[in-house]
Amino acid sequence: MIDAIRELAGVSGVSGNERNISEYIKGQILPYVDKVYEDSLGNLVAVRRGEGSRVMLMAHMDQIGLVASFVDDKGFVRVAPVGHVDPKTTVGRPVVFENGETGVFICGSKEKKEPELKDCYVDIGAADRAEALRRVEIGQTASFLSNTFETGRKIVSGALDNRAGCYCLMETLRRVKNNSCELYAVFTVQEEVGLRGAKVSGFEIAPDVAIAVDVTLSGDHPDARETTAVLGGGAAVKICDRSAICSRGIIEDLENLAARRGIPVQRDVLASGGTDIGSVQLLGKGVQVGGVSIPVRYCHSAVEMADKNDIEAVIGLLTAYLEK
Amino acid sequence: MKTLQNFLFELCGEQLPSGFERMSTGAKELLAPLVDECYTDRSGNIVGYRRAALANAKKVMVEAHLDEIGLMVTKIDDNGFLHFTNLAGFSPEILPATSVTVRGVRPLPGVVATLPPHLLSPEEQKKPLPMDKMVIDIGYSAARARELVRVGDPIVLRQSCADLLNHRVCGKALDNRAGVAVILNALNDLVKMPLPVNLYVVFSAGEEFNGFGARHAAWEIAPDEALVIDVTHGASAQTPKNKAFPLGGGVMIGVAPVLNGEVTACLLDLAARNQIPYGREAMSGRTGTNSDGIAVSRAGVPVGLASIPLRYMHSGCEVVDLADMQACSRLIGRYVMQGGAVHYE
Incomplete structure (x- = not known):
């Protein structure tokens, strides 16, 4: 895990200029998808054919x-x-x-x-x-620039937002066996400057369900504003943030699935910040949205910190969701 | 037969914070007998449809948002107090010592905890408490509270409606149950009349958050034109003159760049010709209502806006005048029976 995240964090991809990171991710996921392409704004779209509803998973690949x-x-x-x-x-x-x-x-x-x-x-x-x-x-x-290293169960790096999310989505693509849906895994552009890539991609794909795979704030360190999700508490199932109120059906599906499979999850009510679903939810006649997040301390600094067990839980939950 | 006030008081009893509109049963029960079809769509909007008497009639959408401002539980602490954040529309000033309803496994009454002045230092008395330092007391131990409430449960104000003097009423969530009530009242008046348009009534979800419900409904229904009913600021002692309008002055008809000129002209004309009390509300840019989202749905929807003046917006004691609501209801009726405003060749 640490090596994969170190590599991801080492490739540049400032918002609006995501070519390098896009090329890198494309090379890594090619064996696990039926089709992969870049859309007009630069979003990297990977398709896994399947029967059933159209499910869009999004991890933004741009960085501040x-x-x-x-x-x-x-x-x-x-x-x-x-x-x-x-x-x-x-x-x-x-x-x-x-x-x-x-x-x-x-x-x-x-x-x-x-x-x-x-x-x-x-x-x-x-x-x-x-x-x-x-x-x-x-x-x-x-x-x-930043170093990526491990300390105990934690990973520290300067671009966990959102290369950790990209890693989860890439791993999910690798692990998922029989997806019970038409899967669109999208590595989006320009999230950090206003959730822009997701808006274009969501319009083109017109999914039934869209789930953002991103980091969320963990306020469990001294002097932090307290948050509902914390490091080591498991995959954070988004209830709402400033960009979207998640669909009740998606929240229930994710929580029930986690309970059945014994995947640790926690609820995430975020008082600030948003994710790609904020753009996608509003498209067309409306999209059912949810979020599965990795809690991160010191977000947007050189030493963002996440827990490896949380990252594993996110991958486990996404894989289970696609196979259900 | 139900009166405007019956509609309003029944609707205000519902607890419908943004994103949780499916908890409503009342609004749908009130709407169903007045339309041909009634359903909840996947965004949580309640949609009613009345067929036109003629074939090839156009589609007109009349919309009011159903949701109200809300809070959300973020933590149940070891003393059983609930910590919370803003879900939509709350400012911290109105919160201390208000009663609320927590939508846990069942609706639970609670109060926002506050310190009496005796226990506050002079500095603390001057400074309002930020929301993340406030807690809600539901009277239970931590163990019991955790059985009844979960992180992510929504919270709304708890306040029953009351009559004031001079056909004014007060209560919580009049923004925008007043709008929903006037549409129901207008439908009630039209119930036996054949309609010249296919009428879609939308009680929308999520307006206090980001307006997702009205945008979804406008895309799905793809109306030829739309009329949005919402509230605007009612003049009180402290309000600026150009941004608030007298209670009892009638329905306020919106004039703004995002609103369609033809629909607006039609509404102004209908009000003047039918002796419906009205005023003009000028807005320089967006309107801050669902009109903004509906107007840019698909290739664009001509939209008009009619608003009811309301005092003390986003508090537990909002005040409206039933006469203004009556004026708004009559305007909706005339607008629908005329067959809308925009006439295509």
């Missing part, structure tokens, strides 16, 4: 990052955030641009108590503006 907006006279690269970048947890991290150039994310102002994005820039070590522009083009995206 930065985009170069201009280069100042001294050669420092000014950047804008892509997705919700919190300077408190990202300042000081090394970054890599899409062409491989590396740099560090720095906050200029030291007077303020808390760093603000407008004072932040990327230092690529250029001598002047001309050199910087030779190395980094305006409009290029950069992702944050």
Whole structure:
């Protein structure tokens, strides 16, 4: 598991620029699907033929990052955030641009108590503006670099949101034997900037059921805002978040299935944040939606932490759901 | 025969937070005898259909949202207190010391716990408590509470309706049971008349959350045009003049970019010609009602908006004037019997 997640977390895929991660995932899942293609927005859609209703599982493959907006006279690269970048947890991290150039994310102002994005820039070590522009083009995206490692039962990495979800969906595709539905496993783009990829993919696929496989916030560490789902508590079955209220039928199906198979689950009522189902639920005459999530501490930082047993539970629950 | 007030008071007794509209039985029972077909769709909308007297008549949808603001249980602590979050529409200011109904295995009465002023420091008295620090007391031990309530169970305000003076009434969830009641009342008046349109009545789910119900219904029904009934802000002592309208001033007809000009003109004309008290409510962008979602369904639906002024929105003591509801009900009747507003060649 750790090696697979380390590889996934090491491939770049800032929102709007998911080609690398898409190619990587495509290569990994090819043996386990009947058909795989990219749609017009870049969503990677894998199809497993089957009888019955159309089920769409979604894991977003994009990650938060930065985009170069201009280069100042001294050669420092000014950047804008892509997705919700919190300077408190990202300042000081090394970054890599899409062409491989590396740099560090720095906050200029030291007077303020808390760093603000407008004072932040990327230092690529250029001598002047001309050199910087030779190395980094305006409009290029950069992702944050991080290490992926294990500590006890926990995995720590900077891109668990949502490469952990991608891993679960890939593993599910590998493990599921006889799917009792027409399965669309979609690795979506542009989730971090407004659930955009899912909207296009959901319209094209027009599923009966859509389930998001994503991370959720675990508020079980000191000073955190308390949450319903916690690390080690099992797969988090979404009740609602700020983007969707899940369909009662899906919640019941998932919970009953978990009880029968002895898969640990917990309920997830999230007071902030959303997932891809927020877009899909509203499409057409309406889609029945649910969510199965991996609790993560320190979300959107360099050290996001998840529990391996929770990840296993998510894979187990999704596999069971598709085979039921 | 049921009066407008009967409809309203019966509907307000229901506990229907966004996403949990299937808990309703009352609204469907009230609607069924007034239409040819009645069903709950998969989003939880209650849909009633009345066939037109003529073949090839157009489809007109009249919509009001059925759901109300709600909270959701996030934790049952070791003292049996329920912790909660906002499901849809609540602001923390109205919560301290209100009574609520928790929809556990059965409806359970509860109160939002509060500290008496004697026990508060002067600073605490000034500062309102954030929602994640509030708890609900249902009077049970932790063990018993955990048998009756689960994380994810919804919570609504508990407040019965009451008559005020001057044909005004107060209660919880008048936003938007007032809208549902006026549609039922209009249908009641039309029950023996042959209709010039195929009429779809939708009591929609999820408006206080993100309007998913009305959007699904508009796609599925694909109406030729639609009329949305909701509430708007009623003028009280503290309201700004341009955003609130006097109670007793009649039905407010929406004028906004997202609303269809022909439907709006038709509603204004119908009200003026039939001595229905009305006013114009100008909105510069979106309306904040289900009109916004219905208008952009499929290739676009011409939509009009009629609203009932309501004071103290999203509290347990919302106030409306039955005369304004009556005006709205009459406007719906005239609109349907005229065959809607938009006439295609």
